[in-house]
Amino acid sequence: MRVRFWGTRGSLPVALTAAELRMRMARALVAARGRKFSGQREAESFLDELPRGWAHTWGGHSSCVQIELDGPRDQAREFVLCDLGSGVRRFGQELLATLGRDMRCTFHVFMSHLHWDHIMGFPFFTPAYLPGNTVRIYGGHANLRAAFERQQDAPSFPVPLSALGARLEFVQLEPDRRYDIAGLNVKAKLQRHSGGSYGFRFERNGRAVVYSTDSEHTLEAREEIDGFVDFFRDADLVIFDAMYSLADVMTVKADWGHSSNVVGVELCQLAGARHLALYHHEPIFGDERIAEIEAETRRLEEITRAGRSPLQVTAAWDGLEIEL
Amino acid sequence: MALSTSRCADVLLLRPKGRIDHNNAEEFADAVKPYLADCKAGGDSLIFDLSELEYISSAGLRVLMLVSKNVGPNGGKVALAQPQRVVGEILQISRFKYVFPIHDTVAAGIAALSPDAAAAYART
Numbered sequence: 001m002r003v004r005f006w007g008t009r010g011s012l013p014v015a016l017t018a019a020e021l022r023m024r025m026a027r028a029l030v031a032a033r034g035r036k037f038s039g040q041r042e043a044e045s046f047l048d049e050l051p052r053g054w055a056h057t058w059g060g061h062s063s064c065v066q067i068e069l070d071g072p073r074d075q076a077r078e079f080v081l082c083d084l085g086s087g088v089r090r091f092g093q094e095l096l097a098t099l100g101r102d103m104r105c106t107f108h109v110f111m112s113h114l115h116w117d118h119i120m121g122f123p124f125f126t127p128a129y130l131p132g133n134t135v136r137i138y139g140g141h142a143n144l145r146a147a148f149e150r151q152q153d154a155p156s157f158p159v160p161l162s163a164l165g166a167r168l169e170f171v172q173l174e175p176d177r178r179y180d181i182a183g184l185n186v187k188a189k190l191q192r193h194s195g196g197s198y199g200f201r202f203e204r205n206g207r208a209v210v211y212s213t214d215s216e217h218t219l220e221a222r223e224e225i226d227g228f229v230d231f232f233r234d235a236d237l238v239i240f241d242a243m244y245s246l247a248d249v250m251t252v253k254a255d256w257g258h259s260s261n262v263v264g265v266e267l268c269q270l271a272g273a274r275h276l277a278l279y280h281h282e283p284i285f286g287d288e289r290i291a292e293i294e295a296e297t298r299r300l301e302e303i304t305r306a307g308r309s310p311l312q313v314t315a316a317w318d319g320l321e322i323e324l
Numbered sequence: 325m326a327l328s329t330s331r332c333a334d335v336l337l338l339r340p341k342g343r344i345d346h347n348n349a350e351e352f353a354d355a356v357k358p359y360l361a362d363c364k365a366g367g368d369s370l371i372f373d374l375s376e377l378e379y380i381s382s383a384g385l386r387v388l389m390l391v392s393k394n395v396g397p398n399g400g401k402v403a404l405a406q407p408q409r410v411v412g413e414i415l416q417i418s419r420f421k422y423v424f425p426i427h428d429t430v431a432a433g434i435a436a437l438s439p440d441a442a443a444a445y446a447r448t
Binding site: 217219220222225245246247248250251260261262263266270296297299300303304 | 346349350379381382383385386389410413414416417418419420422423
């Protein structure tokens with residue numbers, strides 16, 4: 001399995017501004033101190049020497065993650081996605097460039113919930129307009145279809161859901177029950193979020209990925225913690241809502257339905273997970289702030305490891321691929 | 325986890341020892357609870373001496389937050405003092421350093437809370 005991140009930002013898509021880009025370029029030129037580069041490769045090697053928040057961007061599309069099944073990419077006709085935030089537009093474009101309009105694909109989409117940032121990319125997902133494709137949308141909410149219909153209807157958008165060329169199916173899943181979908185063993189878990197959200201655990205050939213976003217952990221009851229530890233148990237990768245600091249979650253942003261890097265590390269350590277991907281980044285955070293959070297989270301894992309196997313920590317970015 | 329206490333005038337000094345994690349955070353909350361009643365009744369302040377605390381998890385930090393919410397409305401204050409390196413880093417990474425004043429020494433923490441308590445502490 002391979003996991004590809006198409007959108008990692010929470011709540012609202014964001015982009016680098018012209019001023020931020022200029023500031024970064026100026027910083028890099030100053031840091032180069034007149035150094036000469038013989039070509040692109042040498043210049044890129046120099047960029048790798050710079051602080052992570054200078055020459056790297058985490059990107060700004062809202063939630064969309066692909067779980068890529070084994071096999072050659074250009075031969076794939078079944079695709080698994082989590083959420084349909086703005087990141088799904090680029091996924092659709094790349095697929096169109098690879099397979100052409102007569103792609104005849106099936107898309108299995110697992111919806112954490114139906115808040116706007118998680119569905120806003122769908123009207124711009126070109127494969128949904130192409131006859132011959134099937135888009136099967138799974139989720140725990142009973143009103144899956146209604147949410148997508150409302151988004152496509154006037155005055156929000158000019159193309160109603162009924163006019164899309166692809167075959168659309170909506171499948172409600174029961175939490176805590178195992179399903180076999182697209183060659184994956186899938187289990188959903190109800191999470192604490194306004195209107196409820198669902199995490200998904202995907203297993204295949206002894207590998208496990210957990211997608212757990214828009215989920216608040218109150219830490220009030222031991223059963224709540226144990227439930228998530230079981231859900232994350234021995235996962236190769238946990239994609240985790242780390243939108244706020246722990247202090248914010250417990251004070252000004254209590255009941256906002258999100259979690260923190262600290263709780264992500266703790267749950268993954270208790271569960272014996274191998275890799276934690278910090279996800280659903282706060283839109284007001286710039287790249288330097290996310291770089292700082294990533295470094296601090298790695299440090300937290302290190303100082304609290306207490307004899308456990310190391311937990312890899314990555315702040316996920318748009319375009320990141322993780323091989324499992 | 326063990327909790328010892330002492331009092332300096334209108335400041336209660338609590339010294340947790342060992343580790344506070346998901347397994348014993350509730351025990352920590354229960355141990356602290358009786359002292360909250362004093363603070364609520366008299367508006368006393370409270371300082372946690374963290375010099376013997378080796379680790380605190382998010383569940384433990386939640387207890388500190390609940391303490392603050394209980395003590396604050398009656399005019400009392402909560403401060404932390406002398407954290408070990410690991411606990412200090414946890415307070416930084418969790419951003420709890422912005423929630424509680426953190427003092428390098430217990431004496432400095434008490435002095436910031438109450439002159440009477442500082443005088444009493446100096447005599448100990």
